Ligand SMILES: Nc1ncnc2c1ncn2[C@@H]1O[C@H](COP(=O)(O)OP(=O)(O)OP(=O)(O)O)[C@@H](O)[C@H]1O
C-alpha cells in the first residue's frame with residue numbers, strides 16, 4: 219500500500235475518556251490517543267494532526283524515481299569510516315523509504331551507533347554519501363545540519379535529557395523553540411505526550427529521578443514534541459527489564475503503525491526486529507553483509523547471517 223493513500227492516513231481522536239482512571243494493557247493496535255487524558259486530548263490531537271500533515275506534505279515533495287517507489291528518505295551510499303587505523307565501515311550502502319522502518323543489526327562494535335551519528339551529522343564519512351530528507355548532508359555546514367536535525371531526531375540509550383531541567387521542561391523545549399504556542403497549549407501537549415509514552419504525572423521530576431527505561435520514554439516524548447519526519451533509536455529495548463523492554467517496543471510499534479514516521483532502529487532483539495522492520499541491514503566486519511526485507515533475510519542461506527540470528531535467539535529472554 220502506498221504511503222500516499224488517504225485511507226492510510228492516521229486519525230487522532232480521543233476514544234477513551236476514562237483512560238485517566240484505568241490504565242489498560244496495550245497492543246500495537248491500541249490507539250496512542252487512548253493513553254491521553256480528556257484534558258490534554260484536544261491539544262495533543264491537534265498537535266499530532268499537524269505533525270501528520272507536515273509529514274505527508276514532506277513525502278509528496280520527494281520525487282518519484284524509477285529505482286524505488288519513492289526516493290529513499292535516508293540513505294548511505296558507499297559510506298566508509300575509519301578512526302585512525304581502525305576501519306569501522308567499508309563501502310556500506312542501505313536506505314529507508316518514507317514511512318518505513320529499517321533495523322540495523324550487527325555485533326557489538328560493528329559501527330551501528332557510528333552509522334546513526336553520521337546520519338545526524340555528528341560524524342562525517344571519510345568517503346561516500348549520506349542522504350537525509352532528500353539532501354546530501356555529507357559536506358553540509360553546521361548551520362544546515364541543524365535544520366536537518368529539526369526533521370530527524372535521535373533517541374539515545376540514556377535519553378540524553380537535559381539534566382538540570384524537569385522532565386516536563388525537557389519535553390516543552392522543542393515546543394518553546396517554535397515560538398508559536400501559548401503557555402497553556404504547551405503544558406497540555408507536554409502532559410499529553412508524557413501520558414502517551416507511559417510516564418504520566420512525572421513532569422515535575424528531574425531526569426535523575428527516572429529509571430533508564432523512563433528516561434527513554436521521556437526522550438521519545440521529547441522527540442515527538444519536535445514533530446520529526448524521522449526518528450533514530452539506538453538500542454531502545456536493551457538494558458531495561460523485560461517488561462519495560464516490552465512497553466518500549468510496543469510504543470515504537472504503535473508510533474510506526476499510527477504516525478507513519480520514518481524510523482531507523484538499532485537493535486539486538488530479533489523478535490522486536492521481526493515485528494517492526496520493513497528492511498534490515500546486517501553489518502559485519504565493516505560491511506553491509508545483508509540488506510533487504512525481513513522475508514528475504516529469512517530465506518538467506520548466508521552462514522554468517524544465520525549464525526548471528528541463531529545466537530541472538532539464544533540470548534534473548536523468553
Ligand atoms: N568518536 C570515536 N573515536 C574513535 N573511535 C570510535 C569513535 N566512535 C566509535 N568508535 C569506534 O568505532 C567502532 C564502532 O563503534 P560503535 O559504537 O558504532 O559500535 P556499535 O555497533 O554501536 O556497538 P554496540 O552494539 O556495542 O553499541 C568501535 O571500534 C568504536 O571503538
Ligand SMILES: [Mg+2]
Nearest residue numbers: 330331332452
Ligand atoms: Mg552502539
